[in-house]
Amino acid sequence: MTRSALQVTNLSIRFGGLVAVADVDLTLNPSEVLCIIGPNGAGKSTLFNLISGIYRPSSGKVELDGRDITGWPAHRIAAAGIARTFQSSRLFNDLTLVDNVVIGMHTRTRSGVLDALLRPRKARAELTEAAERATELIRSISPHLYARRHMLAGALPQADRRRLEIARALASEPKVIMLDEPSSGMDDRDTDALMADVRRVMAERPGLSFLIIEHDMRLVAALPDRVAVIDYGRKIADGQFAEVRLMPRVQEAYLGQKAAQHA
Amino acid sequence: MDALVAQHLLNWLVLGSIYTLVALGFSLLFGVLDVIHFSHGDVSMAAPFVALAVIQAVTVTLVPDGGTATLILAILAATLVVGLFGVLVDWLVIRRFRAAPAMMALVATVALGTVVRELIRTLYPQGSNPKPFPALTTEVLRLGEVAVPVFSLIVIFVSVATVAALFWLLNRTPVGLRIRAVAEDRAVARLMAIRPDRIFAITFFIASAIGAVGAVFFASHAGVVRFDFGVQLGLIGFSAAVIGGLGSMQGAILGSLLIAGVDTTVQMTIPDGASYRLVFIFALVILVLVLKPSGVLGKPVFEKV
Amino acid sequence: MANHELSLAQPRPATGPDLAIVAGVQLGGAALLGAFLLGEKTAVVVALLAVMGAIFALLQLRPGLEERIVSAFRAQRRPALALGVGIVLAYPFFMQGSSYALHLLVIALLYSVLALALNFQLGSANIPNFATGASYGIGAYTSALLALNFGVSFWLTLPVAAVVATIFGFLLGFPSMRTRESYLALVTIAFGIVVHQLLNNFSWTGGPNGLVGIPAPTIFGHSFAQPIEVLGFRLPSQANFYYLSAALVALSILSAKRLHDSRVGLAWNALRADPLAARCQGIDVVWYKMLAFGVDAFLAAFAGTIYAFYVSYISPDNFTFLVSVTIMTMVIVGGMDNTLGVILGAFLLTLLPEKLRIFADYRLLFVGVIVILFLILRPQGLFPQRPRHYGGPQ
Numbered sequence: 001m002t003r004s005a006l007q008v009t010n011l012s013i014r015f016g017g018l019v020a021v022a023d024v025d026l027t028l029n030p031s032e033v034l035c036i037i038g039p040n041g042a043g044k045s046t047l048f049n050l051i052s053g054i055y056r057p058s059s060g061k062v063e064l065d066g067r068d069i070t071g072w073p074a075h076r077i078a079a080a081g082i083a084r085t086f087q088s089s090r091l092f093n094d095l096t097l098v099d100n101v102v103i104g105m106h107t108r109t110r111s112g113v114l115d116a117l118l119r120p121r122k123a124r125a126e127l128t129e130a131a132e133r134a135t136e137l138i139r140s141i142s143p144h145l146y147a148r149r150h151m152l153a154g155a156l157p158q159a160d161r162r163r164l165e166i167a168r169a170l171a172s173e174p175k176v177i178m179l180d181e182p183s184s185g186m187d188d189r190d191t192d193a194l195m196a197d198v199r200r201v202m203a204e205r206p207g208l209s210f211l212i213i214e215h216d217m218r219l220v221a222a223l224p225d226r227v228a229v230i231d232y233g234r235k236i237a238d239g240q241f242a243e244v245r246l247m248p249r250v251q252e253a254y255l256g257q258k259a260a261q262h263a
Numbered sequence: 264m265d266a267l268v269a270q271h272l273l274n275w276l277v278l279g280s281i282y283t284l285v286a287l288g289f290s291l292l293f294g295v296l297d298v299i300h301f302s303h304g305d306v307s308m309a310a311p312f313v314a315l316a317v318i319q320a321v322t323v324t325l326v327p328d329g330g331t332a333t334l335i336l337a338i339l340a341a342t343l344v345v346g347l348f349g350v351l352v353d354w355l356v357i358r359r360f361r362a363a364p365a366m367m368a369l370v371a372t373v374a375l376g377t378v379v380r381e382l383i384r385t386l387y388p389q390g391s392n393p394k395p396f397p398a399l400t401t402e403v404l405r406l407g408e409v410a411v412p413v414f415s416l417i418v419i420f421v422s423v424a425t426v427a428a429l430f431w432l433l434n435r436t437p438v439g440l441r442i443r444a445v446a447e448d449r450a451v452a453r454l455m456a457i458r459p460d461r462i463f464a465i466t467f468f469i470a471s472a473i474g475a476v477g478a479v480f481f482a483s484h485a486g487v488v489r490f491d492f493g494v495q496l497g498l499i500g501f502s503a504a505v506i507g508g509l510g511s512m513q514g515a516i517l518g519s520l521l522i523a524g525v526d527t528t529v530q531m532t533i534p535d536g537a538s539y540r541l542v543f544i545f546a547l548v549i550l551v552l553v554l555k556p557s558g559v560l561g562k563p564v565f566e567k568v
Numbered sequence: 569m570a571n572h573e574l575s576l577a578q579p580r581p582a583t584g585p586d587l588a589i590v591a592g593v594q595l596g597g598a599a600l601l602g603a604f605l606l607g608e609k610t611a612v613v614v615a616l617l618a619v620m621g622a623i624f625a626l627l628q629l630r631p632g633l634e635e636r637i638v639s640a641f642r643a644q645r646r647p648a649l650a651l652g653v654g655i656v657l658a659y660p661f662f663m664q665g666s667s668y669a670l671h672l673l674v675i676a677l678l679y680s681v682l683a684l685a686l687n688f689q690l691g692s693a694n695i696p697n698f699a700t701g702a703s704y705g706i707g708a709y710t711s712a713l714l715a716l717n718f719g720v721s722f723w724l725t726l727p728v729a730a731v732v733a734t735i736f737g738f739l740l741g742f743p744s745m746r747t748r749e750s751y752l753a754l755v756t757i758a759f760g761i762v763v764h765q766l767l768n769n770f771s772w773t774g775g776p777n778g779l780v781g782i783p784a785p786t787i788f789g790h791s792f793a794q795p796i797e798v799l800g801f802r803l804p805s806q807a808n809f810y811y812l813s814a815a816l817v818a819l820s821i822l823s824a825k826r827l828h829d830s831r832v833g834l835a836w837n838a839l840r841a842d843p844l845a846a847r848c849q850g851i852d853v854v855w856y857k858m859l860a861f862g863v864d865a866f867l868a869a870f871a872g873t874i875y876a877f878y879v880s881y882i883s884p885d886n887f888t889f890l891v892s893v894t895i896m897t898m899v900i901v902g903g904m905d906n907t908l909g910v911i912l913g914a915f916l917l918t919l920l921p922e923k924l925r926i927f928a929d930y931r932l933l934f935v936g937v938i939v940i941l942f943l944i945l946r947p948q949g950l951f952p953q954r955p956r957h958y959g960g961p962q
Contacts, residue, residue: 053847054844054847054848074847075847075849076850078847078849086845091845093842094841095834099956103835103838103849106834106835106851109831113827116831117823120826123826123831124830127830128958132958172849293750363947365750366690366696366900370893370896370900370939371939373893373897374939374940374943377933378933381932384929385929385930498761501754502754502758505751535769541761541765542766546758546762548754548755549758549759552743552754553743553746558751
């Protein structure tokens, strides 16, 4: 029996009186794609922020590869092997595409201030090597991005920004990648390319798992192994998309109670 | 002993009132425009000079010894002129940094402070030298053992009245509603047919006029004024607004009272306190910000992701 | 200009024009600076300012020109470096023995170090720090006190003062764990004022009168108070400190370059652009912020030590809040995160008020107006940040 890549148990957070995420359990197995769906404001992004350490959970537990990472600061969680993208993609806009991806390798490179000052050859060699790997990574994601690798990230159109964010996430060689609405702002063709990207990346990196917040039902139907539904901060369903979509509670959450009764 | 405590309390309230009048402007401008107007202290400090010029003009041309009436006229004129000066300063310089990073506006207003100070110094006759500033009144009330200068009562009364008027304006009038709308969300306010630029001008007028009153009291309290007094008054006012919580009017008042409290306590209790007052004031600033990073009444910043 | 883009991708043309461009820019810049330093007539100074203004207007209107110059320097790195070092070494000999011109150069060089120090924070990482003047002062007082009270040699006080200031720098960086932006700016302002006021009040720092009689450093028996005599030339004693400060600037440039082109520089840039996204890349934001405070204080203390031994007399008023503001203005006017720009900003803002003395009473007014105009007209600074180039052909 394999250990789960990411194990979330009873995770909750309260902001003042508001319970944004309540007692959520999630299991993400190695080499699995799990989609999280749910209405707007259901607490999906908050869940991501809890797992990636931007918020501290009020209670509950997060384990990565069997290691308890609950309450760790964000940078340590990133170093432990969870990479993420943001709903409104957050690139380093005033830096080049290569710089962006090299920064993604921060936890996989070592040089500190003293290395940079006193052993510049070593530090520079490390960074040059990182830049080469970053360039390769960008090339493998998209030839289009590769052609623009020395441009500033702020100049990229939306779909390219999402791709670059995924490249940056991959650069840290994570165990789990969390994508927050990767297909928003993409047309069907871009979304197809995105799904192809995820499948290819998974084929190349055995063990890598994806946790994806998504609204595009075409993607949700095609890509993930499993789907979890969040509503009002609680998980209300978890399983195959084909089964989950038929559950009355899920339909209520999506369509509203009345519509569900009529359906 | 009780008399001493009472004296101490009175000093505290006077200083607190003066600082409040300056801090309110910082907080108001930050709340509405998201700008740190670092030259606010210098702009405010123009007021005593305008007042002196008016007194001079009146005594020379009209009445040789106008007394209190002249002084009041001069202060009202200074308040109005400095209010408009604030609007001008925004129109000439600060509005050009609305879309710029906060650091740019900060440095620009720091440079602007130099310009304002130098303008005062070069435009006012012998502007480099300290100028005696007349006391509003030298009368003293005796309440048992406690000597209460009428000036102190005036300062406290005017400050309380000003604060009350500001709160009334912000919370009970159509203009106040518009100011709060612009502070909340500029774009939405524009959709509601509010012209943010006009609101900004009004806000600058209010902030500068209130600051002007504070600066005049400061000068009158010290009995003297110099072109560069605005630096320290501005720094203290800014600190008060920040430790109270930028953008919060109640915070500005609280911060001012805190700083004035430390100020008077140090001066009263520590030997050579006058030279150590700034050390204690700014140590307090650091301490408060370490413990409460957004100020005492500031909203904690929640990172939007 | 359009086909210039293409030419980058093609094999480089002959090196002749590149060399000419490098030599022209360096010698032209040196000549312009020299004329400005030695110019005494109002008309000459104003004319030189007009020439500089015209050059920047040209660069502003024709961005391709800057690109061409940069690519020439990149192609001819070694000759450019050699020529640069040569010019710096030979420069005092062209100052017509003017100790005033050399004095201005020393001060400008020291401010360049301070501006480069602050650039690590403000330019690379966008951390406001209004206390660089305080670190400068801590460095100056530490070394002066060591020299006066314990007879410690200048060369030993340099590293000691730097370490002391760095410790204070880290302490100052400590609140950055939780406070941010304007609030952090105020913490640094408050720190600067506390340091200034304490220097002003303690008796062991000499109070407002400061410390007097700091002995001139010596090296191999040569006192820095003595003129330099080489090959029949006689350079005023300020030349000693000119070379010392120039060496410190060189060290600062080297450090700046090495840090910028390293993982550390990238991490700073990341937290400048988006601190939250930086955290999610595994960057320990608090540590990198404190590090920036430490590096800033370290370099500033070096400058402080040299200043103390240069003027042999320091007082709290050399290290006020306004000094910190001036340093910050240098970085912003020069161009954030651009080494050359920052140095140029330091030179401009040191020399301008001095040379505008002819306008006596109005010079601070002018400087203030010029800074504001600069921020409005060229907010990115004289020379804005440039994208990184990694080793190897691109």
